[in-house]
Amino acid sequence: MENNTDKKSRILQAAGQVFAQNGFSQSTIAMIAKNAGVADGTIYLYFKNKEELLTRFFENKMRLIFDRFLETVSGANSAEEKLRNLIRTHFVEFQKDKDMAVLYQVETHSNVRLAEDQIREMSKMYMDLISLIVEQGQEQGLIRKDLYLSLVKRMIIGSLDEVINTWIHSEGKYDLVSMADPLVDLILNGIGNHLRSDA
Amino acid sequence: MENNTDKKSRILQAAGQVFAQNGFSQSTIAMIAKNAGVADGTIYLYFKNKEELLTRFFENKMRLIFDRFLETVSGANSAEEKLRNLIRTHFVEFQKDKDMAVLYQVETHSNVRLAEDQIREMSKMYMDLISLIVEQGQEQGLIRKDLYLSLVKRMIIGSLDEVINTWIHSEGKYDLVSMADPLVDLILNGIGNHLRSDA
Amino acid sequence: MENNTDKKSRILQAAGQVFAQNGFSQSTIAMIAKNAGVADGTIYLYFKNKEELLTRFFENKMRLIFDRFLETVSGANSAEEKLRNLIRTHFVEFQKDKDMAVLYQVETHSNVRLAEDQIREMSKMYMDLISLIVEQGQEQGLIRKDLYLSLVKRMIIGSLDEVINTWIHSEGKYDLVSMADPLVDLILNGIGNHLRSDA
Amino acid sequence: MENNTDKKSRILQAAGQVFAQNGFSQSTIAMIAKNAGVADGTIYLYFKNKEELLTRFFENKMRLIFDRFLETVSGANSAEEKLRNLIRTHFVEFQKDKDMAVLYQVETHSNVRLAEDQIREMSKMYMDLISLIVEQGQEQGLIRKDLYLSLVKRMIIGSLDEVINTWIHSEGKYDLVSMADPLVDLILNGIGNHLRSDA
DNA sequence: GATGAATGAGAATTCATTCAT
DNA sequence: AATGAATGAATTCTCATTCAT
Numbered sequence: 001m002e003n004n005t006d007k008k009s010r011i012l013q014a015a016g017q018v019f020a021q022n023g024f025s026q027s028t029i030a031m032i033a034k035n036a037g038v039a040d041g042t043i044y045l046y047f048k049n050k051e052e053l054l055t056r057f058f059e060n061k062m063r064l065i066f067d068r069f070l071e072t073v074s075g076a077n078s079a080e081e082k083l084r085n086l087i088r089t090h091f092v093e094f095q096k097d098k099d100m101a102v103l104y105q106v107e108t109h110s111n112v113r114l115a116e117d118q119i120r121e122m123s124k125m126y127m128d129l130i131s132l133i134v135e136q137g138q139e140q141g142l143i144r145k146d147l148y149l150s151l152v153k154r155m156i157i158g159s160l161d162e163v164i165n166t167w168i169h170s171e172g173k174y175d176l177v178s179m180a181d182p183l184v185d186l187i188l189n190g191i192g193n194h195l196r197s198d199a
Numbered sequence: 200m201e202n203n204t205d206k207k208s209r210i211l212q213a214a215g216q217v218f219a220q221n222g223f224s225q226s227t228i229a230m231i232a233k234n235a236g237v238a239d240g241t242i243y244l245y246f247k248n249k250e251e252l253l254t255r256f257f258e259n260k261m262r263l264i265f266d267r268f269l270e271t272v273s274g275a276n277s278a279e280e281k282l283r284n285l286i287r288t289h290f291v292e293f294q295k296d297k298d299m300a301v302l303y304q305v306e307t308h309s310n311v312r313l314a315e316d317q318i319r320e321m322s323k324m325y326m327d328l329i330s331l332i333v334e335q336g337q338e339q340g341l342i343r344k345d346l347y348l349s350l351v352k353r354m355i356i357g358s359l360d361e362v363i364n365t366w367i368h369s370e371g372k373y374d375l376v377s378m379a380d381p382l383v384d385l386i387l388n389g390i391g392n393h394l395r396s397d398a
Numbered sequence: 399m400e401n402n403t404d405k406k407s408r409i410l411q412a413a414g415q416v417f418a419q420n421g422f423s424q425s426t427i428a429m430i431a432k433n434a435g436v437a438d439g440t441i442y443l444y445f446k447n448k449e450e451l452l453t454r455f456f457e458n459k460m461r462l463i464f465d466r467f468l469e470t471v472s473g474a475n476s477a478e479e480k481l482r483n484l485i486r487t488h489f490v491e492f493q494k495d496k497d498m499a500v501l502y503q504v505e506t507h508s509n510v511r512l513a514e515d516q517i518r519e520m521s522k523m524y525m526d527l528i529s530l531i532v533e534q535g536q537e538q539g540l541i542r543k544d545l546y547l548s549l550v551k552r553m554i555i556g557s558l559d560e561v562i563n564t565w566i567h568s569e570g571k572y573d574l575v576s577m578a579d580p581l582v583d584l585i586l587n588g589i590g591n592h593l594r595s596d597a
Numbered sequence: 598m599e600n601n602t603d604k605k606s607r608i609l610q611a612a613g614q615v616f617a618q619n620g621f622s623q624s625t626i627a628m629i630a631k632n633a634g635v636a637d638g639t640i641y642l643y644f645k646n647k648e649e650l651l652t653r654f655f656e657n658k659m660r661l662i663f664d665r666f667l668e669t670v671s672g673a674n675s676a677e678e679k680l681r682n683l684i685r686t687h688f689v690e691f692q693k694d695k696d697m698a699v700l701y702q703v704e705t706h707s708n709v710r711l712a713e714d715q716i717r718e719m720s721k722m723y724m725d726l727i728s729l730i731v732e733q734g735q736e737q738g739l740i741r742k743d744l745y746l747s748l749v750k751r752m753i754i755g756s757l758d759e760v761i762n763t764w765i766h767s768e769g770k771y772d773l774v775s776m777a778d779p780l781v782d783l784i785l786n787g788i789g790n791h792l793r794s795d796a
Numbered sequence: 797g798a799t800g801a802a803t804g805a806g807a808a809t810t811c812a813t814t815c816a817t
Numbered sequence: 818a819a820t821g822a823a824t825g826a827a828t829t830c831t832c833a834t835t836c837a838t
Contacts, residue, residue: 625806647809
């Protein structure tokens with residue numbers, strides 16, 4: 001027995017899949033309907049139009065994922081542990097839902113901003129989270145004080161992004177989560193050899 | 200008096216502009232033709248189809264830009280200087296040609312890989328360049344040896360990417376090139392406070 | 399407690415209203431259902447399809463209204479009084495049920511004859527009624543004998559029609575019934591100045 | 598050899614025909630295109646959308662026809678002759694272009710006012726023309742002074758309308774123009790027997 | 797009987813591509 | 818070579834009608 005919530009989320013899931021595979025513009029309502037096992041018209045019982053499919057898809061996912069982020073961060077004490085937890089959870093969640101990962105990567109870079117509001121909001125919250133962690137780390141003496149905070153955020157987010165992107169294009173053949181610790185190390189210590197003066 | 204090369208490149212430039220502004224799918228041949236000051240049909244005398252416009256646009260740009268990258272890197276001795284030059288030149292070139300910057304950002308993340316080959320090739324060469332620099336740096340003792348090289352590349356490229364992306368979305372209101380040195384510093388030293396044990 | 403006749407006529411009334419407001423093509427079953435307070439599917443328990451809603455609506459109304467016409471005409475002696483009563487009653491009834499008035503005006507002129515039979519039958523009976531009155535008037539010496547009867551009917555009906563039409567488009571802001579006597583005067587006497595030879 | 602004006606007006610003519618036969622809503626672009634001997638898309642090279650086809654159709658016709666009306670009226674001296682000429686020309690023109698006649702009849706009564714502006718303007722001018730004639734007739738002593746002018750206009754227009762309407766529904770089997778003189782007689786003299794007091 | 801979710805045929809409109817001039 | 822009018826396939830969305838509950 002299927003209720004409407006089931007059908008609505010089945011359509012949403014199908015849309016996510018189709019969008020992730022073909023891009024928003026190249027995806028047709030017919031594809032999504034077929035994928036969801038419903039008639040074309042049925043989609044319009046649940047969603048105003050094609051764009052709303054994308055919007056709602058994100059709205060759904062983002063809320064859930066962001067809650068996980070907050071949770072994992074608040075479950076740590078030191079700034080370093082917080083950063084480590086955030087990045088690890090990020091990878092965990094994105095690995096768990098590849099369609100969403102793909103769409104997020106595409107949409108945040110697309111110049112046709114369809115799910116703009118959802119993305120922007122999510123992005124803002126994520127940035128704020130990183131700010132908090134970095135600032136706490138500075139107070140705790142774990143993180144340098146001579147940093148251009150806004151650049152730091154871009155560096156962290158860009159690195160995450162690219163690691164995920166590469167994983168996506170590798171067709172998810174390896175474990176994304178295992179990248180978390182090495183990445184945190186790179187972010188904290190950079191690539192420079194800080195021991196060279198001792199040698 | 201205009202020759203065919205002029206017209207071809209005028210069309211290409213127009214295509215780049217239109218694609219950058221509207222995205223590939225939302226751009227029409229009519230828009231591009233108008234922008235280039237030619238008739239719709241004329242475009243098909245020089246290019247097989249809409250997709251080829253994108254492909255050739257990149258081919259053109261990438262070749263030129265990559266030559267600059269090689270040049271700027273070879274004009275430096277230490278690995279650090281090479282990295283610094285590469286990143287600075289990257290920002291200089293992308294700032295100089297915003298249409299190309301936008302398209303590159305979008306296309307490298309799009310799941311509809313239209314200019315795939317061009318992008319992939321460019322990406323590969325860029326990666327190799329970074330590899331060379333890092334490896335040289337390791338030999339010179341400037342860069343840590345305990346690095347997961349492929350992750351380092353992603354971190355560097357991702358950071359660059361995101362810095363450019365943010366600049367693009369700010370409508371180019373500030374100077375992108377001034378981000379180069381602070382970014383190199385972050386990449387080399389990370390955000391961690393390495394002096395804390397001395398304190 | 400409601401019986402089926404109630405529900406059927408409630409649907410019919412709702413249909414009339416919706417059709418009158420939006421036109422037949424622009425009206426949807428969903429609108430009518432909502433207006434009638436029933437489910438979309440319920441309508442199909444009582445009516446074969448959308449078209450039948452229009453057909454039955456007229457059938458209903460026309461029968462009732464035509465009875466009034468006959469009644470008011472038979473309650474008069476002279477042809478003039480009969481004509482006056484007919485026109486006055488016509489205006490009274492149409493003013494009383496504006497939805498019906500609107501639909502009747504639209505449908506009699508539409509080239510998509512949906513309620514064709516009902517309209518035609520009604521129209522025929524109305525014409526016959528006028529014929530009777532005119533012929534009686536001729537016998538009584540009240541009405542000219544040198545008339546092209548079929549044209550007279552069109553003149554009378556057309557005038558009525560246009561007066562009603564204007565009233566409808568004025569959003570019913572004035573009293574339609576007050577137009578009856580002046581109109582009868584015009585029909586009987588025309589606009590010509592018949593006293594001019596006497597002057 | 599065909600130029601664009603030809604094609605545009607061929608489409609317009611086809612649209613008029615199709616609309617007249619099926620009504621605006623029931624007519625499809627495909628029908629019109631087929632009727633005009635062009636591809637569906639071609640229509641959109643000349644017209645913004647389906648509605649504009651109707652609008653332009655009227656705009657075209659109305660202008661031409663109204664000029665004839667003015668001409669024929671100004672070519673007469675007495676109010677009676679003016680009225681006679683107007684009505685005769687009206688019938689002549691509508692008989693000449695039945696598609697237009699049908700559409701005009703339908704549109705002026707439809708509650709979905711698509712060609713609203715054209716119709717309204719035309720209607721207004723027509724009304725004004727009648728007003729002028731009647732007022733002149735009153736000055737000349739040919740027309741009664743005790744008239745409700747606005748009702749007179751409705752009577753005249755309604756009569757014309759209905760005569761045309763009947764002719765249309767008879768499939769144009771008889772000569773519409775021959776109705777002009779008898780109708781003018783009715784309008785001027787009414788149906789009443791003004792000699793009865795003498796008898 | 798009543799419901800309203802589901803269907804899918806059908807319609808308007810867009811636009812890459814072609815081709816006669 | 819260049820043009821731009823013409824094409825028609827493809828797409829989104831609507832809505833009358835059906836049917837399982």
